[in-house]
Amino acid sequence: MSLSPDLLARIRAASDEHGGPRAAMLEALKLIQHEHGWVSDAHLAEAAATLGVHRAEMEALASFYSLIFRHPVGKTVILLCDGASCWLNGAEEVREELKRRLGIGFGETTRDGRYTLLNVACLGGCDRAPAAVVGRDRRLVGPLSPAGVAALLEDGL
C-alpha cells in the first residue's frame, strides 16, 4: 500500500516549511507514523524518493530516534519507564507482571495486535513512580503496582 496523495503532499509541504528536504526527513517519518502507526520499508523508500534524498539517509534517521517505529505496533503502545526512581519503587515487579499478563517481552506486540510493550528513558513521572505512558495521547499512569496491572489493561487503555 503506497502513501496517500494527501500524505505525499504534506511531506512536500514539510520540505518547504522546514527549510529543505533534508530537514523535513524526520517530519516525513512522523507524518507517516501518525497515519499508519509505524514506518514500513516501502513507505520509507517512497518518502525518500518524494523528498529526493537517499533512503539510507532516511533509514539512518529512523533508526536513531527511539519513537520512530520500524515495526508494526499494537493499537496501544505502553511505554514503561526504566528510570532509576521507578526502579527504586518497584518497576521491575510491574515489568514482570506486564510481561506475564501480555505474554510478550520488551519490543514485542501481542498476537491480537492490541498492545506493544516498550521500555523508555525516564518519563518525567518520578512523582508517580513506577510510571508508564500509554496510548496515542501518551497518558501518564502511575504509581503502578503488580496488582494494578490487570485493572490497567482492563481499562481498555
Next chain:
Amino acid sequence: MTDLPLTGRARPDRRPHTLAEWRAEGGYEAVERARNMAPTEIIDMVEAAHLNGRGGAGFPAGRKWRFMPERGTSPGEGPSYLIVNGDEMEPGAFKDRFLLEALPHQVIEGAIITARATHADEAIVLIRDEYRPGIAAVERAIHEARDAGLLGDLAIRVHPSAGRYIVGEETALITALEGHRAVPRKRPPFPAQSGLWGRPTTVNNVETISLVPHILSLGPQRFRALSRTEEGGTKLYGVSGRVQRPGLFEAPMGTTARELIERAGGVSGDGRLRAFQPGGGASGFFGPDRLDLPLDFGHVAKAGSMFGTGMLIVLDGTACPVGFLARHMRFYARESCGWCTPCREGLPLVAKILDRFAAGQGRRADLELLQMTAAEAAPRGRSFCDLMGGAMAPLASGLSMFAAEFEARLAEGERA
C-alpha cells in the same frame, strides 16, 4: 504568591489557564513592560537578578544572552533563533513536564521576552514526544497569544522531538532540528555565533525561560531576595526515589535536602537516609552529612557534586546502591549517541559489569576496571560531550561511597 512566583498560579489538577484566565492573574504584564525596554536593559535586569540556567549547567542567563548579535550585525542572512529546551529526560527530572502542562502561558511570556533580549526572530519550543499533554497545552497557548496579537512579530512554534536523551544536549538539539541524527557538535563556535542553520541561537531550559517574566515583574532586587544564596530566585526542586510523598517543591534557591525530604514526607523504606543525588541522575552522591548544605549550583559544586536539574533522588537503607548504579549506567549506555568511543564502548561495558555485581557475580578485577574507567573517562575532553562525564559522576562517587556494598557483593561472588 510572590514567594512562589513560578508555581503559585498553577492549579492542583494541572489544568492550564486560558489566555483570559491568565491575564486575570496578571499574565502578559511582564511582556508589556518588556516591549518598552531595550534588549540591553532586559539583559541588565536578568544579570542583576543572578538568574542561572536551570537546564543543568547553571550558566548565567544574562551572560549567555549578551553573546547574541544585534539585528543586522551578524554576517550572512537569515533569522536568529531562541530554542526553549523541553527535552527533559534526565533520570529523576520531572519539573519541566509540570511547567509545560500547567503553566504554558508562562513559557510563552518568557519566550517573548527572551527573544526580545536576544534579538531572536523565531522561537522554537522543543518538547519530548512523551509529553503530549504539554505539547498540546503550549500549542494552544501559542495560538491564543497569536490571536490576541501578543506575539508581535515573533514566529513561535512547538517542535515535538522523536525520542533519545541526547537531543537535550544543546548542540545535539540543534543538529536534531536540522533533521539529522542528534549528534553533538564541537564548541566553539558557540550557538550564539553559529547555531541552528548556522544562525545565532540561544538555548535555554523551560524553567529558566519560565522565570524570566518574574524578573521583570518583581524587579531584580526582589527576585534575588527570593533566594537564600547568591544565586537568584526560587528553584523548582523535586524529590523522588525512596520518599513517602515524591513531588515538586518550589522553594528559595539554597534550600537544604533536609527541608526538601521533609516536605516529601520523609524517607520511606526503612526510614534511614543512605545517600541522595542532589541534581538528577548525572550528579555525584551525597551522604547524610550533606543534609544541611544549601542546594544551589555553587554550594553543590564546591561540595564535590553537581546541582544539575536540582532534582533529588533519595536512597534509603534498604535500597541496593549497586543495582541502582547499574540501572543508571544502563540508561546512559543506551542513550549514548554513539559518536565517540569511550562513551559508546565504555558505558555498555560498565553497565554489564555492574549488572554482574548486582547479581552477586562481581570479580575483583572488574571492580578495578570500574574504578579506572571512572577516573579516566570523567574529565572534560575525554569524550565529545558531557553525557559520558555526567554518567561517570555517580559511578565515581558511588564506588567510594558504597565501597562496603561492592565488597559485600564481591564476597557473595567469591563464595559462589
